[in-house]
Structure formats: structure tokens, C-alpha cells
Amino acid sequence: EAQVTQNPRYLITVTGKKLTVTCSQNMNHEYMSWYRQDPGLGLRQIYYSMNVEVTDKGDVPEGYKVSRKEKRNFPLILESPSPNQTSLYFCASRLAGSNEQFFGPGTRLTVL
């Protein structure tokens, strides 16, 4: 089944404790992206990657890091999480030359 997977789905952590949210897609998509969803703000892009080793900032990159060492994986790293990063996070992927994005199921993160 073609899909985007994220792990973990739920995470409660404390301020300053480094964490990684994994994202993997099995559709051989070149483009991958991370979004955060907050009430009243919609989906805002954090980082995106156009291919292996090619990443760029989205609209809200502060406090986040990403890497793209393999085509299928695009982890999101929070090196020192803060409470304002409490949010619902989505990973998405798409083929180069296509506008249709496929989203993962989301990761709900709470930073205490």
C-alpha cells in the first residue's frame, strides 16, 4: 500500500529533551515536507526537501532541523523542544512535477 508513515503518533516530552519524529514514504517521491497544524492557523510548512541532500526552510523553521540522507526518509529533529512547539505535525510527499501531496497520519507532540 502506497503511504506515508510517521512515528511516533503521540509524544509527550519535557522542555529541552531532544527528540526525533520519523517520516517514511514508499512511493519513491522526490519531494517531502513537514508541516505543523495549529488551531486557527491552518497548516504551516516547517521544512521541505526536493531530493536527497537538498533541503530548505519553509515558513516556520525556527527550532527545527531536518535531514534527507535517503529518498524515502525525512526525519524532523527538535534539539531543544519548547512548549510553543506543542502541535500536530504532518509529513507529506509528492512526485516531482506533480502538485498532489500525500500526507502522513500526523504526530501529536506535547512539550511540557
Place this chain on the structure above:
Amino acid sequence: QQQVKQSPQSLIVQKGGISIINCAYENTAFDYFPWYQQFPGKGPALLIAIRPDVSEKKEGRFTISFNKSAKQFSLHIMDSQPGDSATYFCAATGGYQKVTFGTGTKLQVIP
């Protein structure tokens, strides 16, 4: 800076009625306007999309109306059903670049 403005924030419609959600954009370089549907606990999924060379696109009960001169587009859900209850996001993008989303509309269809 909100480049895609979406309204209303929430909408309650009776079963069988028409649901209408509106979006307005600023960047004239946008050339692809999708609508995503999101059910609770799920990621958004593409519902329907339009390019600015047409004024309307229909897929089943879902229609996008597009007004290029006004820089507005809207989603119409005909014969709304309780199963349509979800959050809807409009979005815009240009040249396969990053996507800008609206703030979302929570639709509730009551029996």
C-alpha cells in the same frame, strides 16, 4: 503574512443542503489551487483541485468555482451528507513550489 484567506472558520449545514467555503489569495503567481479534506485523527487528503485557466471544476458533489480577476475561489458541496463532516483546507501554489494553506473550515453536517 497570510497569503490565502479562508472563511468561514466553521460551518453547520443541514443534510441535503449546500456547503460553501471561500478562499482569497494575493499572489498572482499561484497556478494550482487544491482543496484538502481532513477527518479527525487523519492527515489531509486531496479532494479536488483547479488551475486558473478554467472557471469551474466539478467532481461528483464537489465543485470548485474560480474567479481569477477577483483572486477568489470557493468549494461547493452539493447535497451535503453527515459523512462530509470534516475540516477543509484550501491551498495555493505556483510552479511546483511550496504550498500555502488557508486556515481551515470545520464543517458539520447535521441530519
